[in-house]
Amino acid sequence: MTPFQYTRANDVADAIKQITAEPSAKFIAGGTNLLDLIKYDVEGPARLIDISHLPLGRVEETDDGGVMVGAMVPNADLAYHPLIEKRYPLLSRAILAGASQQLRNMASTGGNLLQRTRCFYFYDATTPCNKRAPGSGCSAIDGVNRVNAILGTSESCIATHPSDMCVAMAALEATVHVAGPAGTRTIAFADFHRLPGDTPQRDTNLDPDEIITRIELPANGFSANYSYVKIRDRLSYAFALVSVAAAMEFEGDTIKDVRIALGGVAHRPWRSPAAETVLRGQRAEAGAFESAADVLLRGAKGFGHNDFKIGLARRAIIRTLGQAARGTPQSISDKRIR
Numbered sequence: 474m475t476p477f478q479y480t481r482a483n484d485v486a487d488a489i490k491q492i493t494a495e496p497s498a499k500f501i502a503g504g505t506n507l508l509d510l511i512k513y514d515v516e517g518p519a520r521l522i523d524i525s526h527l528p529l530g531r532v533e534e535t536d537d538g539g540v541m542v543g544a545m546v547p548n549a550d551l552a553y554h555p556l557i558e559k560r561y562p563l564l565s566r567a568i569l570a571g572a573s574q575q576l577r578n579m580a581s582t583g584g585n586l587l588q589r590t591r592c593f594y595f596y597d598a599t600t601p602c603n604k605r606a607p608g609s610g611c612s613a614i615d616g617v618n619r620v621n622a623i624l625g626t627s628e629s630c631i632a633t634h635p636s637d638m639c640v641a642m643a644a645l646e647a648t649v650h651v652a653g654p655a656g657t658r659t660i661a662f663a664d665f666h667r668l669p670g671d672t673p674q675r676d677t678n679l680d681p682d683e684i685i686t687r688i689e690l691p692a693n694g695f696s697a698n699y700s701y702v703k704i705r706d707r708l709s710y711a712f713a714l715v716s717v718a719a720a721m722e723f724e725g726d727t728i729k730d731v732r733i734a735l736g737g738v739a740h741r742p743w744r745s746p747a748a749e750t751v752l753r754g755q756r757a758e759a760g761a762f763e764s765a766a767d768v769l770l771r772g773a774k775g776f777g778h779n780d781f782k783i784g785l786a787r788r789a790i791i792r793t794l795g796q797a798a799r800g801t802p803q804s805i806s807d808k809r810i811r
């Protein structure tokens with residue numbers, strides 16, 4: 474580990490001032506991803522700007538019936554917050570399917586959005602990796618790519634975004650509030666994470682001198698019919714091989730509205746408006762779920778070791794939609810600790 478300076482930010486304006494003054498600095502919130510990256514020589518910031526004490530730790534109702542979540546709210550507090558458990562149980566389930574209780578106590582909401590891929594080669598600084606060292610090549614495409622992406626890949630990178638929380642936030646159509654030297658702005662969740670293209674070093678559309686301040690959840694939390702299913706190698710903790718967040722609203726016997734997002738399969742949470750259109754106005758039956766899965770996975774491509782993910786994702790989509798429709802969200806993902 475190379476030496477670095479450590480300072481604390483007093484408020485959001487101070488955090489922006491500090492990062493603008495030293496662009497090679499990094500914000501640190503819970504530190505559960507950044508410190509690992511420093512130890513593995515993947516990141517080497519000259520300064521860590523501690524933002525964990527900023528007054529962004531509240532979960533509050535908004536005037537239009539939604540909920541505003543401060544970027545410093547720990548993942549565990551968010552999952553167990555009464556408003557989230559009652560109105561956004563899909564989000565609560567997704568968070569609790571991630572990491573371990575100790576990690577969820579430390580990890581912040583903002584940091585979870587910005588955690589980096591778990592591609593094996595990204596963490597091995599002795600191997601070529603376009604995300605870590607642009608232009609060096611991608612070791613995963615012809616390497617051990619069991620955990621890598623099947624959708625939205627490019628010739629430069631086949632990494633996945635590893636978050637569980639973000640899959641639910643994508644399905645719920647959250648909005649990310651950010652602040653920077655030019656002022657504040659909002660980014661729709663669908664536009665926050667990027668596909669790798671030929672710039673895989675950029676995971677998101679957040680600028681390096683911007684800070685996430687809050688995440689806003691719209692009023693509809695789909696609290697009656699939802700399910701989050703996470704398929705992984707072990708239950709204690711492991712990143713998703715494939716995960717599915719599904720939420721529905723019914724009008725009589727037919728699906729009035731539906732959201733479905735996949736994790737573990739692409740560089741960002743994967744949604745397909747066309748797949749959701751297939752389901753709207755249909756009865757909640759296996760045939761409709763299979764058609765939606767086919768549309769969601771259109772263009773899916775394996776790279777050898779991860780070919781199995783295509784069939785796995787199809788089965789997981791059908792299962793999750795079925796659970797959501799029946800109002801039986803319970804799945805092997807649940808690791809609730811009281």
Ligand SMILES: Cc1cc2nc3c(=O)[nH]c(=O)nc-3n(C[C@H](O)[C@H](O)[C@H](O)COP(=O)(O)OP(=O)(O)OC[C@H]3O[C@@H](n4cnc5c(N)ncnc54)[C@H](O)[C@@H]3O)c2cc1C
Nearest residue numbers: 502503504505506507571572581583584585587636637685
């Ligand atoms: C063993 C292990 C298992 C895990 N399993 C899972 C899992 O199954 N599912 C899952 O979803 N996650 C999992 N995680 C990841 C964990 O959820 C993330 O590490 C965590 O959410 C990151 O939050 P943090 O506050 O610790 O971020 P930090 O490590 O502090 O920061 C991460 C990045 O975000 C930046 N940053 C942080 N906050 C802000 C902000 N407000 N504005 C701008 N930049 C910011 C930092 O500069 C840094 O680049 C696991 C982690 C570990 C170590």
Ligand code: SF4
Nearest residue numbers: 592602603611630631
């Ligand atoms: S998939 Fe992306 S992160 Fe993994 S080695 Fe290739 S370029 Fe690096």
